[in-house]
Amino acid sequence: xxxxxxxxxxxxxxxxxxxxxxxxxxxxxxxxxxxxxxxxxxxxxxxxxxxxxxxxxxxxxxxxxxxxxxxxxxxxxxxxxxxxxxxxxxxxxxxxxxxxxxxxxxxxxxxxxxxxxxxxxxxxxxxxxxxxxxxxxxxxxxxxxxxxxxxxxxxxxxxxxxxxxxxxxxxxxxxxxxxxxxxxxxxxxxxxxxxxxxxxxxxxxxxxxxxxxxxxxxxxxxxxxxxxxxxxxxxxxxxxxxxxxxxxxxxxxxxxxxxxxxxxxxxxxxxxxxxxxxxxxxxxxxxxxxxxxxxxxxxxxxxxxxxxxxxxxxxxxxxxxxxxxxxxxxxxxxxxxxxxxxxxxxxxxxxxxxxxxx
Amino acid sequence: xxxxxxxxxxxxxxxxxxxxxxxxxxxxxxxxxxxxxxxxxxxxxxxxxxxxxxxxxxxxxxxxxxxxxxxxxxxxxxxxxxxxxxxxxxxxxxxxxxxxxxxxxxxxxxxxxxxxxxxxxxxxxxxxxxxxxxxxxxxxxxxxxxxxxxxxxxxxxxxxxxxxxxxxxxxxxxxxxxxxxxxxxxxxxxxxxxxxxxxxxxxxxxxxxxxxxxxxxxxxxxxxxxxxxxxxxxxxxxxxxxxxxxxxxxxxxxxxxxxxxxxxxxxxxxxxxxxxxxxxxxxxxxxxxxxxxxxxxxxxxxxxxxxxxxxxxxxxxxxxxxxxxxxxxxxxxxxxxxxxxxxxxxxxxxxxxxxxxxxxxxxxxxxxxxxxxxxxxxxxxxxxxxxxxxxxxxxxxxxxxxxxxxxxxxxxxxxxxxxxxxxxxxxxxxxxxxxxxxxxxxxxxxxxxxxxxxxxxxxxxxxxxxxxxxxxxxxxxxxxxxxxxxxxxxxxxxxxxxxxxxxxxxxxxxxxxxx
Numbered sequence: 001x002x003x004x005x006x007x008x009x010x011x012x013x014x015x016x017x018x019x020x021x022x023x024x025x026x027x028x029x030x031x032x033x034x035x036x037x038x039x040x041x042x043x044x045x046x047x048x049x050x051x052x053x054x055x056x057x058x059x060x061x062x063x064x065x066x067x068x069x070x071x072x073x074x075x076x077x078x079x080x081x082x083x084x085x086x087x088x089x090x091x092x093x094x095x096x097x098x099x100x101x102x103x104x105x106x107x108x109x110x111x112x113x114x115x116x117x118x119x120x121x122x123x124x125x126x127x128x129x130x131x132x133x134x135x136x137x138x139x140x141x142x143x144x145x146x147x148x149x150x151x152x153x154x155x156x157x158x159x160x161x162x163x164x165x166x167x168x169x170x171x172x173x174x175x176x177x178x179x180x181x182x183x184x185x186x187x188x189x190x191x192x193x194x195x196x197x198x199x200x201x202x203x204x205x206x207x208x209x210x211x212x213x214x215x216x217x218x219x220x221x222x223x224x225x226x227x228x229x230x231x232x233x234x235x236x237x238x239x240x241x242x243x244x245x246x247x248x249x250x251x252x253x254x255x256x257x258x259x260x261x262x263x264x265x266x267x268x269x270x271x272x273x274x275x276x277x278x279x280x281x282x283x284x285x286x287x288x289x290x291x292x293x294x295x296x297x298x299x300x301x302x303x304x305x306x307x308x309x310x311x312x313x314x315x316x317x318x319x320x321x322x323x324x325x326x327x328x329x330x331x332x333x334x335x336x337x338x339x340x341x342x343x344x345x346x347x348x349x350x351x352x353x354x355x356x357x358x
Numbered sequence: 359x360x361x362x363x364x365x366x367x368x369x370x371x372x373x374x375x376x377x378x379x380x381x382x383x384x385x386x387x388x389x390x391x392x393x394x395x396x397x398x399x400x401x402x403x404x405x406x407x408x409x410x411x412x413x414x415x416x417x418x419x420x421x422x423x424x425x426x427x428x429x430x431x432x433x434x435x436x437x438x439x440x441x442x443x444x445x446x447x448x449x450x451x452x453x454x455x456x457x458x459x460x461x462x463x464x465x466x467x468x469x470x471x472x473x474x475x476x477x478x479x480x481x482x483x484x485x486x487x488x489x490x491x492x493x494x495x496x497x498x499x500x501x502x503x504x505x506x507x508x509x510x511x512x513x514x515x516x517x518x519x520x521x522x523x524x525x526x527x528x529x530x531x532x533x534x535x536x537x538x539x540x541x542x543x544x545x546x547x548x549x550x551x552x553x554x555x556x557x558x559x560x561x562x563x564x565x566x567x568x569x570x571x572x573x574x575x576x577x578x579x580x581x582x583x584x585x586x587x588x589x590x591x592x593x594x595x596x597x598x599x600x601x602x603x604x605x606x607x608x609x610x611x612x613x614x615x616x617x618x619x620x621x622x623x624x625x626x627x628x629x630x631x632x633x634x635x636x637x638x639x640x641x642x643x644x645x646x647x648x649x650x651x652x653x654x655x656x657x658x659x660x661x662x663x664x665x666x667x668x669x670x671x672x673x674x675x676x677x678x679x680x681x682x683x684x685x686x687x688x689x690x691x692x693x694x695x696x697x698x699x700x701x702x703x704x705x706x707x708x709x710x711x712x713x714x715x716x717x718x719x720x721x722x723x724x725x726x727x728x729x730x731x732x733x734x735x736x737x738x739x740x741x742x743x744x745x746x747x748x749x750x751x752x753x754x755x756x757x758x759x760x761x762x763x764x765x766x767x768x769x770x771x772x773x774x775x776x777x778x779x780x781x782x783x784x785x786x787x788x789x790x791x792x793x794x795x796x797x798x799x800x801x802x803x804x805x806x807x808x809x810x811x812x813x814x815x816x817x818x819x820x821x822x823x824x825x826x827x828x829x830x831x832x833x834x835x836x837x838x839x840x841x842x843x844x845x846x847x848x849x850x851x852x853x854x855x856x857x858x859x860x861x862x863x864x865x866x867x868x869x870x871x872x873x
Binding site for chain 2: 209210211212213214215216218219222223225226227228229230231232233336339340343344347
């Protein structure tokens, strides 16, 4: 089977997975809703109905792009780390602490604020990354447990160091207005973080496909023994790809905070790290396709949101869609018979061609 | 006697990677015959037999036993129909005893519990019935390869096999063990069993088989009576030309020492002294061959010097520079190239493209881009050049390696390892699972690199290969060098067999000539 057919097959299998997920969701809507047609309509067209909602979709994409990229880098090396989730949260926290504790001029503050978010995100990944690289401790389990630690650490810092007692809810002091990422489309919250996100897409794509380090990451993912035998430092690759993932997710946390919030107010993870995994899976771990995956997820997010407000269908239906998509795309046997038929057909085609030539 | 016991008709099998392994193959065997199934590697023999044994499902075709059409969905079905298979790589549980392996899944029971005494008794009985010399209580991990094979055969017989498939049974045996096996196969035949004998060793087939089916490129080239065929006509059908020609090579002119191994010992995962105080040196312009039955320390030895294994004692140097326990990257930089015996785990990343596979050892070098940046232009020209020079059959170097045949995959490995012009080339089983054409090509390349002044260390389980290529020769047995021949022409195959089996050992002073 040639490369084109392979790509086509992959694309189709994602589409079919999405279609199945939507069908199941619709079936559930039919069951729970008194006005299923109305609910469906708002779900599908809702996000496009007003400028504000279109804005919601784009805002929603921004953090998903960051965590999606983070997941891509780690997945390419077959490192299934959840550290993106914790790194996103702690990255935002680090930015808040820096901006609230140090008075800096606006431009350096913005730069430093975002960078420190990334740096701290990267540091979060050090422990699970090292444990995996050195002792082969399962990165999935370690990062998941480590995320809880990070979560409580965040709450601890928020409550004890940056909490504004004057605020009506648990939140930090106000972040200085002049270091925030401004929105650039009127009547929406679409902020300049979008450009940082897209810049990161380009940067990550270049890194993965145009540098020797990116190549090493991809090879370790494809066959770690082969990589080691070839002289690639697999320890460094396994370790570093998780740190890079943490870094990108941490950047995402900072950007989200500076673009969308007045105060730091998360007492638990907003869950973007997990969503990033869905995005990466939709994008087939290709960083260049991450915006597409992020757009899809953000779209159905806003769709269910609109639907939940207009009808009786709860917001959680989006989790069903997400779950089914992940399940179907990651299940390697999904559509394997169809794939085998395609293989057979392509072999037959080739044989025919050879005969014609002869 | 002339009734067809088993008929496979128009079998077609296409693998998920797009390789058409069997193309409308017809195959039949008669009761009580030894039927050879012959063909080059990748001709589709193993696929056809795996289909018969229920491990693969064919896309098309039917299977009949005694005229009845049957469907074989799993090895269990095959065993039920009286088909047994002895795989090339044994399917035994190393930590269990011989008897436990033979009766795995069908242990004799008493009061619902496994009756070990009865099991050992039955194992002894069946071994006696077939004149097999085995020890039912020994742990499979501790017994030699030849005996493991006997355990596999007994396992199949206990399962009620009337038709016994042997997949390259002699590949891992010494000449003496092979003789013994042939004797036993003839006994089976007398007892009415039918044997399908897969091999690509002409001599052996001529010796014991009644009929032969020859396969080439996934097709059957027909079934013939053995007495009507001579070695030449078989090889012509098999490869479409005469068998491997010996590589033309001039006398070696060894220069200074390149690879020097001093007192190397290592303990493997089973806690065995896999390598035991080995001293060895390989000089510029010579091919040192290492012969030996597999599992006598060759793999561990190569793993130590190539840097894959780090927990060993002793020293290794390349061109006078100590490299022991350095990173693989540094060892490679010192001038070592390594063709791994395990192509699929170490040699290639199958999902990656050909060009990705060609550059994996060159990341530190400018030939694929300066500094940290990959130059796709340079990679493209390097890949195109290597594909061209090493005759890798593909539609483009962007093709994933998984779509290549075994021989072409190995050419990718060889191309990568040769491209850096190493000082020492370690070729571990370089022609394993590779067709005749590619084998010839790889042999030629090895001689060429020797003539250009590289040192070559060749490890092979294929006696013909080591004897053909080596300038000097060492024999490994039990992790030690038991024989060393400065000139490989001074030894016969039979003599080597004795050393390989550990029946003979040269005196220390001769072996020391190697180190």
